[in-house]
Amino acid sequence: MSETHYLLVSRTLAETEEMRALLPRLAEQFRLDAFTARQRLLGRGTALLAQGARKQLEKLAALVTQHGIAAQLIHPTPPRFAPTRVRRLQIRQDFLEFSTPAAPLRLERGARVLAILADLSGQAIQKNLRRLMVQNTYQGAAAVTPLSDEELLRVVLRAQPVLDLYLIDDAQGVQTALRLMSGGFDPSGLEERAGPSTVGNMEQLIALVREYAGEFTLHCDFGLALLPGCQVRKSENGEDVHEANLAALTRFGWLMSDRVLQRPMPEIAQAHGLPIPPGLDILRAEIAAQDSPVAEQPPTGAILPPPPAAIPSRRRWGRRHIFSGSAVAGAALAVLFSGDGRLVHLVVHEGMRTGLLPAAVSAGLFSGAFYCLRVKRLIENTPTSRIRSLAMGMVELNGQARRKYALVSPATQTACVWYRLRRYRRNEKSAWQLTSESDSGAVPFFLDDGTGNVTVDPQGARIKPTVKHEGFPGQEGLLVRSLGSGETNEKWVEELIHEGAYLYVLGSARPYREQSLSLAERTREALRELKLDPKALEKYDRNGDGRIDAEEWDLARAAVEEQTLREHLHRRESAAPGTTSVVIGRSCSHTRPFIIAQTQSEAHLTRGYAWTMTALFAAALAAAVWAMTSWLG
Amino acid sequence: MTLWIVLGVIALITAALALFVIVVYNGFISMKNNIDKAWSNIDVLLKQRFDELPKLIKVCEGYMQHEQRTLEAVIKARSQVTTAAGEGQKIQAQNMLTDALRSLFMVVERYPELKADKAFRALQSRITELEDQIADRREFFNDAVNLYNIRLAQFPDVLVARLFNFARRTLWQIDPAHRADVQVSFQAPSA
Known part of the structure; x- marks a missing residue:
């Protein structure tokens, strides 16, 4: 048993060759879902890559570092106190004195200070995201650059800034934490540095602390970093999220101080008699729960296994079929095209004249x-x-798609349960011509309708996705909705069913035999084994005559049945969530339809079929009339 | 020539109608069989519940020596399921068994040792799971019957239904006693 540790990584702004090489290794060696790992490694600030036992994480950290990504292993400390609010400050020769509701606190010259400048409004995150999207749309993936540290600082200062200061001692850990809120403290203490602007005062305050501190570290990426419980919530329906955001900021501050200290801190619980703000108890309880001893197990980031080796979704034709089909088609073409295409002309002409060709079309x-x-x-x-x-048997289901394997679409890098990628090239007439097509094949996924989940094997299904992305070569990895330019000669179109999509499934349910036997089968198997084991049978030979009579056999059977039932129930209880004993797929006879459609409305689906049917009937009727006119005329 | 074209179109429409009648007829046959299958699928679960009961009773007997009447009620209800003849009697016997089991699980609250028994908990959860599944399948059966009955009454399916004498099917109905309001008394029992 060991304690939970966090493996934190410094995220990079753009995907590198090293990272591309790392992702499959993370999936293979640590079962880290490639999509999730990529999300955690790309971006700004710090991210939690995985959590778990130290031994496991050390190996993972070594691999990540080997690929040029800065990683750090920490044991997260539950916040022992929240930063106390500062109302005023006074500048002294050797220290800064902060007035708090309890007692004044000092920042001595040369102290080690960790500063967190955070925006609680979420504007900094939005601005960063908007910038990325604009750059992506107008300049392409190569030009994407998130906000620099300096720009981020400016954005945060102009939003709703809160400055948390953690005074750190190498031996004793975090000694004091202070919180200065924009407009919430008296700037007169800044003396000649004070000005009319709250932004300017906050800037001056940061500069002042930097001046007094011996070692000063400033983090502005609260909300942008991917750390547990450190997200900025936006108010919805008038809900007050201020306290929740402050609690998240406290958690972020303690995690950052853990990064600075890199060792477990001694207990100095409430040594300063600081007031506990509302919400801190919940925060501490949450982290304490996470901090409970855990068994040696793979990092919890590893949720989904990598998809199995590609199984083509198309039916594989046997060599015999290919040879015979090719021979027949070749012979037919040779006959038709011999003699300068006269035969083709003859067939078409005669077909039209007699009405046979339109009649065949009508029948189709x-x-x-x-x-x-x-x-x-x-x-x-x-x-x-x-x-x-x-x-x-034949079943109809509605539910949400859940990934069974870490399937990621190749072009847009989206977590999905199914995808199809088509590549096109312009031909001489400037029309798009399909050059290649690939799909996720027969990678199964789960369907969850709230009462349970079932495995869906999409092989042979008529799949109707609604999400479609298009882009040019080089735009892979981005969500590009429109083409924008017609200059390029190649494009890709990706259709996918993303994780969590609502699906309609009509297919054939059958037991997942490879996975589990039914209770009756297990009982039969156990009884068969008992019959073959004379030593085990001896237990039931109550009269000791060396034979098992009918009464003794009844007893033995009852005991075996009970034992099998207990094992069966235990297996069901301990089965990992997501393991299902039924699979939905194509019917064995292939005569019944198998449909997977991304829709919540059955009527929407049937309406589509109704329109197609009407159009086909009308076309068939017109072709039939044409056939008769040709025949009679 | 026009006459031939008109005749040809009429023949085509007749052929299309004939094909439509075949599709509708096959649909009715398929739905009828699905209803029968849905009914049989309820029986599959009822049988599973029936098979689990001896084990449950065996586990309970050890702890509930003072609740012989409750256990006997379950045993009696179970035996009535086997002897019931006809669909009506079978439904009644199954309902009695459901009631008896419900009483049993209520009485179990008085026996903390039994509640703590792992095997009992597993069996209880298994039977509760089966009860949920039975309820789901009854709903499914009613859905199947409802779709069939709607089709029978809809135009143009009604024409085909009348032509081939397809009859309405009855929905699964609960015991009228279960519709009665539950009487809840908050008075303390007299000593």
């Missing part, structure tokens, strides 16, 4: 229309099941 359109009608009615006639009580 009729058959398509009836297929749509059949599917539409099947969707309408099938009641929706609940996953908890799913019966085998």
